[in-house]
Amino acid sequence: MxxxxxxxxxxxxxxxxxxxxxxxxxxxxxxxxxxxxxxxxxxxxxxxxxxxxxxxxxxxxxxxxxxxxxxxxxxxxxxxxxxxxxxxxxxxxxxxxxxxxxxxxxxxxxxxxxxxxxxxxxxMATFPAGFRYVVVSGPTGCGKTRLLGALHQAGAQVLDLEGIATHRGSIIGAVPGKNQPTQKMFDSLLLRQLKQFDPARPVWVESESKKIGKVQLPDALLERMRGGFTVSVDAPMPQRVQLLREDYAHFEQDPQSMIDRLAFLRPLIGGEEFSAWEDLAARREVPALFERLMRNHYDPTYRRSTLRNYPDIDKSPKVMLEDLSAEGLLPVARELRAQFDVADDAKAA
The missing domain is CATH 3.40.250.10 (Rhodanese-like domain)
Structure with missing residues (x-):
């Protein structure tokens, strides 16, 4: 080509x-x-x-x-x-x-x-395997995507898979007013991004499952990510709730629409728990609903998935993100970028 x-x-x-x-x-x-x-x-x-x-x-x-x-x-x-x-x-x-x-x-x-x-x-069958990935892992709402944005601003090589997929990756992750690309278009956009990277430097990426909405990650990328270096991030629950209120503001305006998307989880989480979600949505207590969703569903589910795909995650460096604003994340990103790029430069030398 x-x-x-x-x-x-x-x-x-x-x-x-x-x-x-x-x-x-x-x-x-x-x-x-x-x-x-x-x-x-x-x-x-x-x-x-x-x-x-x-x-x-x-x-x-x-x-x-x-x-x-x-x-x-x-x-x-x-x-x-x-x-x-x-x-x-x-x-x-x-x-x-x-x-x-x-x-x-x-x-x-x-x-x-x-x-x-x-x-x-x-x-796509081979090219993604030519990079070394630093995988940012952490529970829902802890600021992983925002941290990737700060890393990009700090000069790191960042692969924003959710940005390319136009989807936030969860059941409720559809972006209002925007359609996802087709699988073929996703592959084209992903390959273009990878072609712009320097293989001598690490590529920062968020931990993802096989599918992001309706598109799938190529096997070569997923396998290489799961063999990459992991950084475990977290944030205090009040910060996580606030992030969801900002990033999912459309559900704050219409909490019932979120319940509708979660309806198929009822057999999995049980009728009593799902009824509690419905009750919070009906009373428009969205912050409490977000927190309950994370504590009782997303956090344990994410934990199981992470241990399955990254069994050594608990040995990873841990970063607590106390401030999820752009200003608060940039110093953290600069420190992480310097740490990993310096390490790579030393290896290359």
């Missing part, structure tokens, strides 16, 4: 539906035909191929003319442009010919998105 960062513009010539499923990160969708046009041309092709090609050509020329005016015209002469479609065939060729005629330094991705997809799958 090419170095995609070396292009001034990457054009995905496929339909919006294809683009939404997966695309090269950073590519913009300038379709030769839109979803409806693509379906119309495909249907016509089954009975009259010539008429289908004529119709497709008309749509293509009209759409490309609009895309040039609205998107491409701002790029100066000799800009490097990469264009691709599904297999590197007709749709990308139309774009290639037009851009080449204009004078851009244009290339067509050999094999198209299909070849790119095959490359992603091959890379």
């Amino acid at each position: 090419q170095n995609f960062d070396s292009y001034d513009l990457i054009i995905d010539a496929r339909s919006p539906r294809e683009y939404e499923e997966d695309h090269i990160p950073g590519a913009i969708n300038l379709p030769v035909v839109d979803n409806a046009e693509y379906a119309e041309v495909g249907t016509l092709h089954r009975t009259d191929p010539l008429a289908a090609y004529q119709l497709g050509a008309r749509y293509s020329l009209m759409n490309i003319a609009r895309h040039i005016e609205q998107h491409v015209a701002k790029y100066p002469a000799k800009s490097r442009i990469l264009v691709y479609c599904f297999r590197g065939g007709k749709r990308s060729k139309v774009w290639f010919d037009v851009l080449d005629t204009i004078g851009y330094r244009v290339e067509k991705l050999k094999g198209g998105w299909k070849a790119y997809r095959r490359w992603v799958n091959e890379e």
Whole structure:
């Protein structure tokens, strides 16, 4: 595969539906035909191929003319442009010919998105194993994700899996107003992030299960994480409750919606405990509900899962996060980053 960062513009010539499923990160969708046009041309092709090609050509020329005016015209002469479609065939060729005629330094991705997809799958099977991971582990609400943000600000290499997945990782972890990427798009985004890392330096990551919402982590990454170095973090319960109130403010406004998402846990935790959750939600005592959820469900569940995946977690360095604000976490992040990067630099020397 090419170095995609070396292009001034990457054009995905496929339909919006294809683009939404997966695309090269950073590519913009300038379709030769839109979803409806693509379906119309495909249907016509089954009975009259010539008429289908004529119709497709008309749509293509009209759409490309609009895309040039609205998107491409701002790029100066000799800009490097990469264009691709599904297999590197007709749709990308139309774009290639037009851009080449204009004078851009244009290339067509050999094999198209299909070849790119095959490359992603091959890379995800091995590439994540080429890094050393420092895994931040700790109970729900203790500030793991915020600590990763502070580590990034401090200059560490951070792999924010929940950020890439657009999901906070728990049953109630869906982000309001945002959809998760498809599995293919998640893989593309994850691989792009890993490609930007220096293998000589550690990669900080939060402990995760196999699935984050509806997407799955690649086996090579999960196995390498579980063999990595762990740092155990925690925070006082009042701080944890406050964090949940901030990060899950939508449930504070509508606690019943949280109970609805947790309903399938009733057989697991028992009717009496679940009724207590319902009662707290009905009375809108959300801080007490958050605390009870953590003490009686999330903490013991997380503990069992952590011991199963990281059996030596109790031997890890322990960090108590007394202040989960950005200002409070940054000094901790700087200290952790210095500790681990200095250790790695010494090993390299």
